[in-house]
Amino acid sequence: MLDSGGEKALTLRALTVRLSTGYGAIYHHVADKSDLLATAADEVIAGVMSGAVDDADPRTALRALAVGLFDAIDAHPWVGAEFSRRPWRPALLDFYEGVGRLLDAFGVPEKVRFDAAGTLVNYVLGVAAQNAANARLLTGSGTDRKTFLENAAEQWAQVDPGRYPFVHAATTHLGEHDDREQFLVGVDIFLAGISTLR
Amino acid sequence: MLDSGGEKALTLRALTVRLSTGYGAIYHHVADKSDLLATAADEVIAGVMSGAVDDADPRTALRALAVGLFDAIDAHPWVGAEFSRRPWRPALLDFYEGVGRLLDAFGVPEKVRFDAAGTLVNYVLGVAAQNAANARLLTGSGTDRKTFLENAAEQWAQVDPGRYPFVHAATTHLGEHDDREQFLVGVDIFLAGISTLR
DNA sequence: GCCCTCTTTGGATCGCCACTCCAATCACGC
DNA sequence: GCGTGATTGGAGTGGCGATCCAAAGAGGGC
Structure with a gap:
């Protein structure tokens, strides 16, 4: 449902x-409806985490872990909204644990490992929440994906180019934009930043 | 209210x-209640963005911009929840624009600037959403901050150290943990990662 | 001063929601 | 066959966002 x-x-x-x-x-x-939702979300994520990779090199393993969560939330947007409301659910413990261990293997010193792991988890959940919000707008609009994107592009095109040159330029890149790819670029940026902590 | x-x-x-x-x-x-909430959230953020700094060096300016949004959402958690539900509000346009310009000044090539800006915005909103969730738990618990943190620490201490060594170790660092500082570490990680793109 | 029109207001009302409560039913050990 | 605790169905409660419309106000033209 x-x-x-x-x-x-x-x-x-x-x-x-x-x-x-x-x-x-x-x-x-x-106990109540939110309990029901939380349990359902745990269920979905547990399925993703069980297929985690541990034996590859830390960098690709971290990417795989992050993209696994991204794909799961992309397929089930309500999970993203749920985790943005209630982080620190049991299922996310597995994710956090996986990130922590891989950062260890990646050579991140103990002192900053917790901050680094927190940062990465926050980033992934942040993207997830936004994807969920977008998906909600899409299903709520009643229109199909194509006309929805056209309407959105039209709205963005009305942004004042004088006041918002960057945002305006961003809209022109909207066509070749891919959420999943941008997410991976973000993961790589954080991994590059974390590398400097070694 | x-x-x-x-x-x-x-x-x-x-x-x-x-x-x-x-x-x-x-x-x-x-129009409806969500319109009311969104307008209120815009109002709060507009106040923050108006005091933005543009003339410092890009690195400190980006930090100031990010931490400004963080502090505003920390002071008004409901704003975090609202933006996690509905990103791309007018007020966030200013934030996105500011980030984009500063990344330009920072020397990030045009090709990846949009992805980088999106990444930072997602990260900030992700942390904001989580902070808002924590604040909601706090105000909803009925207890004061001190006993709430004690209860939380007790819960975390029950995590199985064998199955979750990293999470368990993280709980021991919970005392010296500061959300705002960890957020700034995250921003610095992002900035370090961005530097590799120059 | 009066009327007409458009804006703004108050509050009764609707339909939907999560949730409570309790009598009825079931499963199963003895 | 009996008893007890677990499980189920559904009527009922209170609160919510939202609608609707008669009434009141504001202001311009004459």
């Missing part, structure tokens, strides 16, 4: 219909 | 009481 209709489609009423049951049955198993 | 009681304290009912008016008056000026 979350994947097909977004967060707003998952109401307890709709869930009782889908499961042909009542509220009592649901509330016997989960 | 947002600053004192968080997002959940701002209901339209409570607002009509506070302003001693009715729904009609409010809905005549704003």
Whole structure:
């Protein structure tokens, strides 16, 4: 229900219909709705983390770890919104742990490793949250992806080029823009910065 | 109302009481509640951005810009939650523009400047969203900051050291941890990474 | 001073939501 | 076959955002 209709489609009423049951049955198993959402998000991420790579060189392993989370959230935007609301869920512990170990293997000194890991996790979650927001706008608009992007481009084109030269220039690059690629560039920037800490 | 009681304290009912008016008056000026929230968030950020520095060297100016947004969101957590839900608001245009120009001044080649700016914006918003989430947990717990942190530390201490050695080690550093400092370390990592692109 | 028009306001009302509560039912050890 | 705790269904509660419209205000033309 979350994947097909977004967060707003998952109401307890709709869930009782889908499961042909009542509220009592649901509330016997989960504390409240946010508990339900959090558990569902954990489930998705647990699936991703189980297929983690450990034996490659740290740099590519870190990239794989980050892009794994990105792809999972890209496929299930509601997970991104959920983790932006409630970080430090059990499932993210695995992610954080994986990043920490790989930074160790990468040669980051113990003193700054926690800050570096936190920075990387924050970046990944930040992109995830924004992707989730974009996806929500898309599914909420009622239109298909193509016309939605056209409308968005039209809006951006109206930005005053005199006041916002950089933003205006950015809009011209919107066509050749790929979220996943930009995310990877960001990961590489942080990895390059972390390398200077060695 | 947002600053004192968080997002959940701002209901339209409570607002009509506070302003001693009715729904009609409010809905005549704003489209809906999210419009109200977004406008309020814009207001806060506009105040921060107006005091931006342009004439210092790009590195310190970028740090100042980033930390300005961080501090504003730290003081008003609901702004962080709002921007994580709806990025690309007018107020963030100023931030994005400022980052872009400073990256230009910093010597980042045009080709990667947009990706770099996007990365930094995502990072700042990611940290902001997480800070907002933490603040929400704090105000929602009903306890004061000290006992809340003690409870949190207790929870983290229960993490299995065998399965999560890195996370477990991180908890021991929780005492000397400062969100703002860690944020700045992250910005510096980003800047170091950006330097390699020059 | 009066009327007309457009703007602004108040509040009753609607529909939907998460959540509570409890009687009824089920599963299973003895 | 009985008893007890786990599980289920669904009516009911209170609060929410949002709508709607009659009433009140503001201001211009004559």
